[in-house]
Amino acid sequence: xxxxxxxxxxxxxxxxxxxxxxxxxxxxxxxxxxxxxxxxxxxxxxxxxxxxxxxxxxxxxxxxxxxxxxxxxxxxxxxxxxxxxxxxxxxxxxxxxxxxxxxxxxxxxxxxxxxxxxxxxxxxxxxxxxxxxxxxxxxxxxxxxxxxxxxxxxxxxxxxxxxxxxxxxxxxxxxxxxxxxxxxxxxxxxxxxxxxxxxxxxxxxxxxxxxxxxxxxxxxxxxxxxxxxxxxxxxxxxxxxxxxxxxxxxxxxxxxxxxxxxxxxxxxx
Amino acid sequence: xxxxxxxxxxxxxxxxxxxxxxxxxxxxxxxxxxxxxxxxxxxxxxxxxxxxxxxxxxxxxxxxxxxxxxxxxxxxxxxxxxxxxxxxxxxxxxxxxxxxxxxxxxxxxxxxxxxxxxxxxxxxxxxxxxxxxxxxxxxxxxxxxxxxxxxxxxxxxxxxxxxxxxxxxxxxxxxxxxxxxxxxxxxxxxxxxxxxxxxxxxxxxxxxxxxxxxxxxxxxxxxxxxxxxxxxxxxxxxxxxxxxxxxxxxxxxxxxxxxxxxxxxxxxxxxxxxxxxxxxxxxxxxxxxxxxxxxxxxxxxxxxxxxxxxxxxxxxxxxxxxxxxxxxxxxxxxxxxxxxxxxxxxxxxxxxxxxx
Ligand SMILES: Nc1ncnc2c1ncn2[C@@H]1O[C@H](COP(=O)(O)OP(=O)(O)O)[C@@H](O)[C@H]1O
Ligand SMILES: [Mg+2]
Numbered sequence: 001x002x003x004x005x006x007x008x009x010x011x012x013x014x015x016x017x018x019x020x021x022x023x024x025x026x027x028x029x030x031x032x033x034x035x036x037x038x039x040x041x042x043x044x045x046x047x048x049x050x051x052x053x054x055x056x057x058x059x060x061x062x063x064x065x066x067x068x069x070x071x072x073x074x075x076x077x078x079x080x081x082x083x084x085x086x087x088x089x090x091x092x093x094x095x096x097x098x099x100x101x102x103x104x105x106x107x108x109x110x111x112x113x114x115x116x117x118x119x120x121x122x123x124x125x126x127x128x129x130x131x132x133x134x135x136x137x138x139x140x141x142x143x144x145x146x147x148x149x150x151x152x153x154x155x156x157x158x159x160x161x162x163x164x165x166x167x168x169x170x171x172x173x174x175x176x177x178x179x180x181x182x183x184x185x186x187x188x189x190x191x192x193x194x195x196x197x198x199x200x201x202x203x204x205x206x207x208x209x210x211x212x213x214x215x216x217x218x219x220x221x222x223x224x225x226x227x228x229x230x231x232x233x234x235x236x237x238x239x240x241x242x243x244x245x246x247x248x249x250x251x252x253x254x255x256x257x258x259x260x261x262x263x264x265x266x267x268x269x
Numbered sequence: 270x271x272x273x274x275x276x277x278x279x280x281x282x283x284x285x286x287x288x289x290x291x292x293x294x295x296x297x298x299x300x301x302x303x304x305x306x307x308x309x310x311x312x313x314x315x316x317x318x319x320x321x322x323x324x325x326x327x328x329x330x331x332x333x334x335x336x337x338x339x340x341x342x343x344x345x346x347x348x349x350x351x352x353x354x355x356x357x358x359x360x361x362x363x364x365x366x367x368x369x370x371x372x373x374x375x376x377x378x379x380x381x382x383x384x385x386x387x388x389x390x391x392x393x394x395x396x397x398x399x400x401x402x403x404x405x406x407x408x409x410x411x412x413x414x415x416x417x418x419x420x421x422x423x424x425x426x427x428x429x430x431x432x433x434x435x436x437x438x439x440x441x442x443x444x445x446x447x448x449x450x451x452x453x454x455x456x457x458x459x460x461x462x463x464x465x466x467x468x469x470x471x472x473x474x475x476x477x478x479x480x481x482x483x484x485x486x487x488x489x490x491x492x493x494x495x496x497x498x499x500x501x502x503x504x505x506x507x508x509x510x511x512x513x514x515x516x517x518x519x520x521x522x523x524x525x526x527x528x529x530x531x532x533x534x535x536x537x538x539x540x541x542x543x544x545x546x547x548x549x550x551x552x553x554x555x556x557x558x559x560x561x562x563x564x565x566x567x568x569x570x571x572x573x574x575x576x577x578x579x580x581x582x583x584x585x586x587x588x589x590x591x592x593x594x595x596x597x598x599x600x601x602x603x604x605x606x607x608x609x610x611x612x613x614x615x616x617x618x619x620x621x622x623x624x625x
Binding site for chain 1: 291319320321339341342345347348350351352354355356357358367368371372415416419
């Protein structure tokens with residue numbers, strides 16, 4: 001009795017500490033974005049909303065936000081769609097080279113982002129020299145690079161969620177007269193929903209916040225928000241960045257909360 | 270109702286034959302059980318009928334129509350899967366209605382048939398539940414209703430009772446059988462449990478390593494097994510090694526079991542059902558009679574299993590019916606008379622000890 005209450009207490013304390021540790025940066029950034037001082041000092045001389053106004057005044061940030069959103073949406077749609085189809089093949093069928101293909105699809109997760117970004121940059125330049133088409137001067141280069149991240153995340157999450165599905169359910173549908181296609185959209189797809197939602201959320205966030213892969217692939221007019229923020233940091237040290245981050249945190253938090261209404265996220269990840 | 274006709278069916282995985290030249294028929298409203306040890310190819314055979322296994326060779330006909338190369342959804346079979354395979358994201362009603370919808374049946378007609386099917390399995394009140402809100406037995410009944418609502422030509426069940434509590438098995442098995450009979454369903458069901466097969470089937474098909482070793486009614490197979498494997502698989506049998514003689518069978522231990530051995534090859538084994546080995550004074554007058562020592566007694570309530578040691582070293586087990594007031598007392602170490610009728614002694618092909 002005694003020991004169990006004590007160990008329970010300890011257990012709760014560890015959990016609280018862990019969450020505190022994980023959330024500390026989020027809390028700190030949000031806190032700092034309200035500081036009424038050009039330089040970081042503690043305790044702050046006062047509080048203000050000016051940095052938010054300043055963040056929204058930065059044309060680079062607003063454009064970056066729009067670019068990032070567009071890139072993330074496109075990369076998510078492409079990555080989740082192809083990742084979903086690949087996952088169906090990987091989970092439901094036996095074929096030669098299956099493990100190799102799976103490894104290939106997941107490989108970008110193992111390579112540091114900066115390496116992917118550099119390799120792609122070199123690759124795009126060579127393509128440009130050969131064909132005259134330069135992907136690094138448009139959003140397409142960014143999209144291609146981010147698809148390399150959204151595909152592996154989608155495959156990983158959807159394969160994991162499908163691993164728990166029972167194939168005989170699909171056979172039952174066939175047995176009851178459903179064609180292969182009807183079985184797919186009436187039975188398989190609805191049961192993949194949670195995996196697909198998780199893949200879409202992750203893909204969007206991964207693409208939206210990506211810095212390393214993107215850093216060489218942006219061009220004037222096609223700069224993503226994280227890069228725009230990095231560039232701002234070169235000349236400024238004020239809490240504008242903290243304000244911009246707070247806005248991002250709010251947006252991503254809202255997306256998570258909204259999607260939780262449709263698919264219980266706790267069942268997904 | 271239809272009949273099912275399978276000819277020389279073959280399913281190979283590489284050089285391994287999961288189903289090896291199987292021919293099988295099931296007549297209208299007949300319940301055929303595929304029985305055999307795990308891995309003998311029962312499920313593969315059943316799934317071939319449903320169309321989930323692309324067969325290597327052979328033919329499957331339903332109602333005289335060749336369906337061997339037909340897609341599963343074109344065959345009109347109704348299958349109950351071992352784990353029921355209910356659609357987890359659909360209610361019971363929608364589960365049962367799925368097959369109707371696929372056949373273009375909707376509206377009042379569909380509602381009526383769904384209600385009837387659920388009524389048939391006593392789940393009338395559960396239409397709005399989701400599968401996970403039902404017990405295992407209820408889920409199984411939904412699976413049955415879902416398969417039957419479309420009036421399948423052939424009803425297929427893969428180990429239908431294996432996921433149920435031991436207590437439920439008997440009653441669910443009998444209910445399934447009643448349903449099958451009242452609807453006149455041509456049915457094939459798979460089981461590795463001989464009790465299930467004996468209880469439910471009109472005809473048993475015993476499989477081993479992809480092949481049919483024997484088929485017949487429960488009585489036929491139990492009383493006249495074609496081989497040692499069948500005798501051993503259905504119920505218990507004493508097995509005695511030795512050799513066939515003109516008078517019967519001479520065990521390695523030197524005991525003579527008289528029986529009809531005319532025309533028998535010498536390399537047979539002898540089997541004797543424990544319930545056919547009679548103990549006590551009644552055994553003395555039998556054509557086969559001997560004195561034996563009681564080696565052990567296992568009390569099982571209605572019966573006792575008595576292991577006897579014969580003078581030559583042979584061991585035999587007898588099932589002794591326990592009756593109140595029985596004057597026969599059994600004690601370990603005592604000598605007792607034991608015997609059997611010649612008809613009870615079976616000389617069978619030895620397909621167990623010889624390499625197969
Ligand atoms: N897809 C497959 N690939 C290779 N071997 C298989 C496959 N499916 C079944 N088998 C083999 O075929 C044999 C028969 O299997 P199965 O029909 O499931 O047996 P049962 O239902 O009688 O237990 C088993 O040895 C099994 O390992
Ligand atoms: Mg099986």
